[in-house]
Amino acid sequence: MPHGYLDKLIYSQGSNNQCRQLEWKTLYDIALGIARGLEYLHQDCNTRILHFNIKPHNILLDKNFCPKISDFGLSKLCERKESIISMACARGKIGYIAPEVFCRNFGEVSYKSDVYSYGMMVLEMVGGRKNIDVGVSQTSEMYFPSWIYEHFDQSMNLNLKGVIAEEEEEITRKLIIVSLWCIQCDPCDRPSITKVLEMLQGNLQSLIIPPRPFVSSQVRSPKTLSHDKIWTISDNEIVFSLSFIV
Template sequence: MLNKSKANGQEFINEVATIGRIHHVNVVRLVGFCVTASKHALVYDYMPNGSLDKLIFSDCQNSSPLSWKQVCEIAKGVARGIEYLHQGCDMQILHFDIKPHNVLLDENFVPKVSDFGLAKLYPMQKSIATLTAVRGTLGYMAPELFYKRIGRVSHKADVYSYGMLLMEMAGRRRNVDAHAEHSSQIYFPSWIYDKFDQVEEMEIGDHATEEEKTITRKLILIALWCIQMTPEDRPSMREVLEMLEGDASGLRLPPKPSFYPPDSPISMQRSSDSSSSDESTAPLCSSVALEIEQMDD
């Protein structure tokens, strides 16, 4: 339900226009909509298991009701839904707000990509998106939305968001945790990369089987590829699906992900600070990127 403000009115029209052309098992189905003098309402199929964030984030570690096999199947389903948006419609649909809250689960835990209020439609032959404003949720937004010199905005922005979602699914924690026990753990992608790089054992549960450990490593490796700084270094969603459905032994470790370009003012400042401090150089929170955008040409 949305208040009938100008902004919400545009999001409402955008969502109805976008979702009306989509028919896929991993995309939420619009049943109807209602407009009154003061309210807008969208009616979707009922999703009894709610949104994904309710199941992967918990105050108690390892208490998620989802098994690792379910997590893997949900990851594949979300990837299929996004790949369909990019390649399966008459128009290319860029979602721009992929995150756990926007993945709904039906009675069989089949994932449905939802919330198309920020989506943009482009001709299939157009590879570059034109935006007049930054779109998305902090923590899931691709860096090229802030740092123009990194690359043009395209479907790879959704790939980045999916990678952040996948990382949270595999880690069962938010990617940025200011209350982490150790400063090195504040930014989860950086911390988990070091675990891989140092061939350390990951903690995924006291009773995890070898198969479950393999699934987790696979999801994290794919997520690390998806969140590469430069758009062209990220796979397409079709390639992501191939990795998810393929053998984990063929996946190699990508370059370490960074939260900001190495030549940015923030990066250079933190490099200077690190030489005189024992604190970890965990990336800053997303709000910093909004300030950096003001300095870009």
């Protein structure tokens, strides 16, 4: 793979925060290619394969920047007639792991967990930075999905470096909206990877901005207890703070 791993090409380099090395059209094609790869694993294989480790460090690029999903060390097989799988412990890298993989109160673990990881990865591709950055000057900018949603919601004032042409701006907004759908806390609110492909290849005007993906949601077992789910940032990790009320 002549171009190596995706993570080497998407993050801004150096102290002057110079722009990413890839053009927006290339980033879009890479995101599209990864989604097609996931669709093959989720829908086209005789036995569904759930990767559980989708991140820029596991995406290889050939000479034409065509993406290849690599590192299946954490993957699990799932019969096509089944959508929910059991898992003894969390697997994957902090920052890309779906909430339900940490805590079943968020929902059941399924192929939608890969969709969450995909959404986080595409947001990093758009922002040219890691989702969690403790080196930023303001705390409000530390968790990038929260920052980008706030600015996207406020007249879509993103001010992302390198976005110039109208076509590039449309690509950027489409990638952001699809990503925000992918990282919804409730797996039921996330699209399938097939739907993701449909959204990416459709018209921007047909896409609806989703609700904030990182706010508290309803507990799944009203007979037992309710809880608030809060994301907090500490030393490059997302920590779940769960406060339970009987």
